[in-house]
Amino acid sequence: SFSCEDALDESPETFFSEEQIYSTEQGVESVINGLYQSMADPGYHGSSMHGLIMPISGKFFSNQGASEDATSLNCSPVNTWITRLWPQMYTTVNIANGIILNLENTDVALENRETALAQAYFIRAVTYFDLVRWFGEVPLRLEPSTNETLHVARAPKSEVYAQIISDFEKAAATLPDFGEYLEGRPVKYAANAYLAKVYMQMAGEDNGNPAFWQNAKNEALKVIGRYSLNATYAEIFDLSNENSEESIFELQYGQNGALRNSDVIRFYTPRNSVFTPDNTVTFGRIRPNKETFDQHVNQYPEDPRIEGTFVFGSYEQNNGSERTIYPERTSGNDGYAVIRKYFDPNFNGTTTNRNFIKFRYADLLLMLAEIENELNGPANAYQYVNEVLARARTTEEGEVTEPQDFAGMDQDEFRTRILRERQYELLAEGHIWFDTRRRGYQYFLDEVVTPHNTHPTFDENTDFVYPVSVKNMLLPIPSNEISGNQAITPADQNPGY
Amino acid sequence: TITDENDTPLLGASVLENGTTNGVVTDFDGNFTINVGRMPAYLTVSYLGYTSIEVKVESTTTPVSIVLEENAEQLAQVVVIGYGEVNRRDVTGAITTIDPKRDNVAVNPNIEGILQGRAAGVQITNNGTEPGAPSSVSIRGINSLTGNTQPLYVIDGVIVDSATEDTFDPLSGGSSYLAPQGGITGINPQDIESIQVLKDASATAIYGSRGANGVIIITTKRGKAGETKYSFSSTVQIGRLTNNIDVLDTAGYVQYQNEVRANQDFDPKFFVYPDGTYAEFQMDEAFMLANSETIPRLTPVDWSDDTYRTAITTNNRISIYGGGEKNKFYFAGGHLKNEGIVPRAFAKRTDFTMNLDNTLSRKLELTTKIGASYLENSASKGTDNLGGTNNNLVRQIISGAPFENFDENNDGLDFTEVIDGPQAWIEDYDDLSNELRLLGALTLDYKISEVFKYRARIGTDFRNKERSIWYGTNIFRGRQANGEAGISTLERFRYNIDNTLMFKKKFNKNHKLDGTVGTTWDQSTIKRTANQASDFPNQDLRADGISFGQVQQVPFFDKQQESIVSFLGRLNYTLYNKYLFTATYRADGSSKFARGERFGHFPAVAFAWKLNKEKFLRKSESLSDLKVRVGWGLTGNQSIPNYRTLTPYGPTQTPYSDDENNPLTAIIPTNLANPDLTWETTSQYNAGIDFGFLNDRFTGTIDVYHKEITDLLLNVEIGPSTGFENYFANQGDLTNKGIEFAINADIIDNDNFTWNVFGNLSVNRNEIGNLGIPPATFGNATYSAFLGRQVSGGNFFKTPANIFIEGEAPALFYGFATDGIISSEEELANAPSFRGNPAQLGDVAIIDQNGDGDITDSDLTIIGDPNPDFTYGFGSQASYKGVSLSFFFNGVEGNDIANGNLLREGYADNNGNNIRTEAYENAYRADNPNGTFPRVGYDLADETGFTDRIVEDGSFLRLSNITLGYQLPLGDNSPLDSAYFSVSGQNLWLITDYSGFDPEVNSFSFDPGRVGIDWNSFPNTKRFSFALNLTF
CATH class of the missing domain: 2.60.40.1120 (Carboxypeptidase-like, regulatory domain)
Structure with missing residues (x-):
């Protein structure tokens, strides 16, 4: 019989209800896909990670006018990118929380329940790990937000880290092994690899606890031998070699749809160059700083990774002419080299198939070398870094002489060299902001601010003068969080902002 | 007797x-x-x-x-109120009646134009001057801080509630913004018999949940018994650009750009040959002169002259009406073509309407209404919030370097700085739409007895709209994607079924009772699609060739339904024909709220006293009408999007991919549910006096009101750590209080000579009540407040402009206060730094509110108020024999406008955009220390965001219409019944201090978070019209 109340109940016809999504295995897989896509979204890894984090690391330059504040290491809380990055990261957290809440409390028998939950823990932990390193104390939300939980204060870092560890441990226990689930998704050792990274961070930062070096080693050792390095450095970024045996965690992109799914191609590929098809437009906006390029060349002039990482001197344009760039030129946007890792000959101006490798095995080997050196000195640490260096020397044409193996160092020298080694191996892969901050403020000043402001070509009238300020150890809490979250006031802003 | x-x-x-x-x-x-x-x-x-x-x-x-x-059939004497009608003299609420005059409808294609300035308390703001741009209508102030603040329209009993409804932006993937279109369509002003504006709660409460913003009831013309009449009207209107912005000509621009370069110790950008031709500078002067033969010259251009044209509007319409005692008819049809002053901008409308009255039997009457209109629109690119907002034709005209085919006009390094040039935007951008709108109503009146009448009514409103967007490769955005096309559609069907029982009974000569009880059911189903494609090898078909794009977006399909069920009743009791009591009640249940919060109850009462019927006044010779009215009532608002009490799971914009790059359907929660949502409620008190003298030759009305809106439906900005950036909630209170005056005087009224004057004035004060937000620091003060929306997504004006503070008027401007230019060494010595950067001579002197020597966000303060002090309109009409002259002025006083365009035009900064002449010529220089504009090369306009330098007084007085008409004397044996010609001018005279195109501007229509802002508005026109009206 007709009832007013029934007739007025809303039921969206072109959207799913929460019950529909969590009652079938396919529904659960779709929301897991949504979780990864949220992480791959332009707001997080697709664009902000590059447009903001690269330049503000202090190792890159960007000519983007709208984000000049971040590029000059004076990031404003209203920065274009930061007001997209933080929301997208928490969107990811909220989706993960929804999956966890629904699947932990379901009576519906779903075969993929455990795998889905494990992925939700893993993604939540990865996201909080990025959050806590970029922003310091952050709101720790572990259930889907409701109108009752709009305002949440920043949680102490120790609480956030405890949750990250707990989530990664659950993921390590329940994520599938190789071949048990979809290609291109993290397996259980990815969670161990991340645990190693988490402990390494907690051990090495200012006021860190050195006891964690041992935890880091224990976790890293669980990963040793589970993955292997690609044969050559160049093939890591070969589009036909995605999801390789070196990849620990890789975000998948495809040319699906007419909306930009990522900005990496436009950000790194120089304009009118032969690296993309003729009719596409790219900006070549994010460039390695002069000192960043010089550091690598000065260390290993013959390192094949230089060729694999940079385009320098000149590049060929669409019209056949050569355009000279750093180190041949030193002024303007052409006064910088180009990062070679994100070209796409099939770019259509909108979408790309190029995946983003968030974590790869060479990183883990370098981590273990650093951890072992901190615990016991270099003796037993050489093997890990030298595995990476040996691969670096391998080219399709055969073995070259540089970079030579690490040998005969004391603990301090090893530490200095291994940290810089991460830059040579992993530049522009999203690690350098963390690597330049996680060994403390003084390290940051010595490694980023001083080399930049004292570079031979530095001109304080045209180049950004990097400020000596503790604020650059963290990003500012974005203004939209402070204005919308009543539990965070302007007084709670990170130091220096 | x-x-x-x-x-x-x-x-x-x-x-x-x-x-x-x-x-x-x-x-x-x-x-x-x-x-x-x-x-x-x-x-x-x-x-x-x-x-x-x-x-x-x-x-x-x-x-x-x-x-x-x-x-009762003499409509002019009867006021149509909700679900019934009442004799004009028995009205107890605040209702303004407007009977459109033919001079007015001839030159106004939209209803909003008919209303503008005519009714006290009704403010119309044009959201654009392009053809097809909508207007926003507010009755007695802003009644809501988010959501719909537009009144409810009821056309012959059909609920037409679509002012803010439009297709999706098909290219929503970027941060693009398509200006809303439409407004109230589906009704032609020439068919309107009468418009009633219901303002106070005692009048609007019968519309319950949708009455809070006021109700506009439109009654269309109907047939009259008698000979069939034919009426033909034709209007031609010629529009020319008015009040253009003065920017540098080519010579001035070259000088400016070279000065910028010189200040930086760079070579000049341009070289001026002795013969006055221009070239881009290379090497040195000797080289330029030596190679004079071979160096290509740049062609100067005035983009404004090159682009704007004379706009011609034609409007032809015929109506046929007549009938017998039992069956009456009114047919009308016509065509309107309204051109813009920009090439390819137009709005066309073809419509017909049919009103039938059939007496089926002694007791049964059927009235039928059918109206159809077809609209076509071609818009140029208006307000846009992408990047530096160069995706906008007016920005191209003003800021483009004044050279034809100049490389830098389409080859910027940073995409936010690209100026493609106006020609590219005219040739290679489309924003085309077409819409079919059908309105229909069937009303069956059954006279049960002398006391009771039953009325059943079905009203339907159907819209089918398609909007297509094309960016060709001459435009930077199109070039990035090798052509980009988007098509979105909207199909909406709404119907209302009303069942009402009306009664009317006199008990003896002293007591009269009448009223209405009934139920209504109102449902709307809306379907929207969006398609997007890019990478077009063949581009000739533009957006119509969307199928040929090599990159296709998954089509988006959305279907939503909303329903309201209502019970309503009204009782009028008249005692001694002197004391009038009205009580109304409506209960509404809305699908937008969850069970338990769903039903709202909206009672109202009113009392009127016809003082002139009292013995002590009856003797007055001159007083013909004196009535006092008081009323109170509750009304509601439920205008929020659907499904806000739920968390629907929808698709991500882009699917995720598997390891082979194939798509994987990805689904995520789309909003933060608020199951506690409920009605926004307005409690309104009204008191008024109606008076008339000398047999109502002089009449007037004064109303005072006090409205308190509680449980405001707000799209609340929440911390994004929730996973969402906003959600809908009931939060905060708002009050509106005001006074309205209207007078009308037939100073002379005889057979040969008539002279009438009329005017109205409204004062409204708006104040935000309890917001439910803990006090926080905003600039140099602590308030309970929230900020509006960020104006632009790009380099300029990327801050919110408005602040909503408890206890203050809403939407105040919030930015930096300034005090001229730092023009002496002494001022420089005392000048604060800006975010750590020391000031220079010629910088804008920003006031250091907290005195700490540095300008930061702590120095932000209140710098303006977009709310007017009062609005008014007045006019006069005189006729002598067949000649008539009428004019009408309207004005707004005391509001501020944030002219965001000045951030681009008012600073001689370092980029290649053209600027206002005064900003360059009157810039501070060592040899011009009294310059009122900052030095050439001052580059902080984007960093400072919003300062009071761009806040301007928006007061104006406009001669909106003046008409000279001639009624041809016709002999008795003339085949014509009436022949009337008129010439008129619209917007011929405007008094304002506002330096933008037009002070009547609101770039973000229907967006309560961005108020009083001029952001790339279009210029207005001066129009001359010739109209002809024949009846035979």
Whole structure:
């Protein structure tokens, strides 16, 4: 019989209800896909990670006018990118929380329940790990937000880290092994690899606890031998070699749809160059700083990774002419080299198939070398870094002489060299902001601010003068969080902002 | 004695001896004495609102008692109110009636134009001057801080609630913004018989949940018994650009750019040859002169002259009406073509309407309404919030370097700085839409008895709209994607079914009771699609060739339904024809709220006292009407999007991919549910006086009101750590109080000469009540407040402009206060730094509110108020024999406008955009220390965001219309009944201090988070019109 109340109940016809999504295995897989896509979204890894984090690391330059504040290491809380990055990261957290809440409390028998939950823990932990390193104390939300939980204060870092560890441990226990689930998704050792990274961070930062070096080693050792390095450095970024045996965690992109799914191609590929098809437009906006390029060349002039990482001197344009760039030129946007890792000959101006490798095995080997050196000195640490260096020397044409193996160092020298080694191996892969901050403020000043402001070509009238300020150890809490979250006031802003 | 059916004496009824000019009017007791020529005498007795009758008088001494019957069909005397009608003299609420004049409808294609300035308390703001741009209408102030603040429109009983409804932006993937279109369509002003604006709660409460923003009831023309009439009208309107922005000409621009370069110790950008030709500078002067033959020259251009054209609007319409006693008809149809002053911008409308009245039996009457209109629109790119907002034609015209085919006009390094040039945007950008709108209503009246009448009504409103967008490769955005196309559609069907029982009963001559009870069901189904594609190898078909894009977006399909069920009732009680009581009640259940919060109850009461009927005033010779009214009522608002109490799971914009790059469907929660949502409620008190003198030749109305809106439906900005950036909640209070005056005077009124003046004035004060937000620091002060939306997504004006503070008027401007230019060493020594960067001579002097020597966000303060002090309109109409002259002014006083365009035009900064002449010529220089604009090369306009340098006084007075008309004298044997010609001018005179195109501007229509902002508005036009009106 007709009832007013029934007739007025809303039921969206072109959207799913929460019950529909969590009652079938396919529904659960779709929301897991949504979780990864949220992480791959332009707001997080697709664009902000590059447009903001690269330049503000202090190792890159960007000519983007709208984000000049971040590029000059004076990031404003209203920065274009930061007001997209933080929301997208928490969107990811909220989706993960929804999956966890629904699947932990379901009576519906779903075969993929455990795998889905494990992925939700893993993604939540990865996201909080990025959050806590970029922003310091952050709101720790572990259930889907409701109108009752709009305002949440920043949680102490120790609480956030405890949750990250707990989530990664659950993921390590329940994520599938190789071949048990979809290609291109993290397996259980990815969670161990991340645990190693988490402990390494907690051990090495200012006021860190050195006891964690041992935890880091224990976790890293669980990963040793589970993955292997690609044969050559160049093939890591070969589009036909995605999801390789070196990849620990890789975000998948495809040319699906007419909306930009990522900005990496436009950000790194120089304009009118032969690296993309003729009719596409790219900006070549994010460039390695002069000192960043010089550091690598000065260390290993013959390192094949230089060729694999940079385009320098000149590049060929669409019209056949050569355009000279750093180190041949030193002024303007052409006064910088180009990062070679994100070209796409099939770019259509909108979408790309190029995946983003968030974590790869060479990183883990370098981590273990650093951890072992901190615990016991270099003796037993050489093997890990030298595995990476040996691969670096391998080219399709055969073995070259540089970079030579690490040998005969004391603990301090090893530490200095291994940290810089991460830059040579992993530049522009999203690690350098963390690597330049996680060994403390003084390290940051010595490694980023001083080399930049004292570079031979530095001109304080045209180049950004990097400020000596503790604020650059963290990003500012974005203004939209402070204005919308009543539990965070302007007084709670990170130091220096 | 002449009385009405209630035995109430009728004052001022006219009594005329047939066949003579001998006539008298009745006195206060309805008595009259007439000397007649012969007996028996035949007298015609007539009175406004009553059926005239003819009486035969045979005795000279016997008093004659004549009873006149009220004539409900004489619409002009009757005010249509919600679910019923009432005699104008018996109105108890605040209702303004507007009977559109033919001079007015001839030149106004939209209803909003008819209303503008005509009704006290009704403010119309044009959201654009392009053809097809909508206007926003606010009645008695802003009634909501988010959501819909537009009134409810009811056209012949059909609920038309679509002002803010539009297609999706098909290219929503970027941060693009398509200006809303439409407004109230589906009704042609020429068909309108009368418009009632219901303002106070006692009048609007019968519309319950949708009455809070006021109600505009439109009654269209109907057939009249008698000979079939044909009426033809034709208008031609010629529009020219008015009030252009003065930017540097080519010579000035070259000088400016070279000065910028010189200040930085760079080579000049341009070289001026001795013959006055221009070239890009290379090497050095000697090289330029030596190679003069071979160096290509740049062609100067004035983009404004090159782009704007004369706009011609034509409007032709025919109507046919007539019928017999039982069946009456009104047909009308016409075509309007409204051109913009920008090439390819137009709005076209073809429409027809049909109103039928059929008396089926003595008890049964059927009225039918069918209206159809087809609209086509071609818009240029208006307001946009992408990047530096260069995706906008006006920005191209103003800021483009004044050279044709200049490389830098389409080759910027940073995409936010690209200026493609106006020509590219005219040739290679489309924003085309077409819409079919069908309105229909069937009303069946069954007269059950003398007391009861039952009315069943079905009203339907159907819209089908398609909007297509094309970016070709001459435009930077299109070039990035090798052509980009988007098509979105909207299909909406809405219907309302009303069942009402009306009753009317006199108990004796002192008591009259009438009223309505009923139920209504209102449902709307809306389907929207969006398609997007890019990478077009063949681009000739533009957006129509969307299928040929090599990159296709997954189509988006959305279907939503909303329903309201209502119970309503009204009771009018009239005592002694002097004391009028009205009580109404409506209960609404809305699908937008969850069970338990769903039903809202909206009662209202009103009392009116016809003082002129009292004995102590009856004797007054001059007073013909005096009524005081008081009323109170509750109304609601439920205008939020659907499904906000739920968390629907929807698709991500882009699917995720598997390891082979194939798509994987990805689904995520789309909003933060608020199951506690409920009605926004407005409590309104109103008191008013209606008066009339000298048989109502002078009439006036004064109303005062106090509205308190509680549980405001807010799209609340929440911390994004929730996973969402906003959600809908009931939060905060708002009050509106005001006073309204309206007067009308027929100063001269005789057969040959009439002269009428009219005017209205409204004062409204708006204040935000409790917001429910803990106090926080905003600049140099601590308030309970929230900020509006960020104006632009790009380099300029990327801050919110508005702040909503508890206890203050809403949407105040929030930015940096300034004090001229730092123009002396002494001022420089005392000047604060800006975010750590020391000031220079010629910088803008920003006021350091907290005195800490550095300008930061702590120095932000209140720098303006977009709310007007008062609004007004006045006009006059005079006619002598067949010649008539009328004019109408409207004005707004005391509001501020944030002219965001000045951030681009008002600073001689370092980029290649053209700027206002005064900003360059009157820039501070060492040799021009009193310059009122900052130095050439001052580059902080984007960093400082929003300062009071761009806040301007928006007060204006506009001669919106002046018309000279001539009514052709026609002989009795003329085939024409009437022939009328007029010439008129619109917007011929504007008094304002505002330096933008037009002070009547609101770039973000229907967006309460961005208020009072001019952001790339279009220029207005001055228009001359020629109109012809024939009836035969």
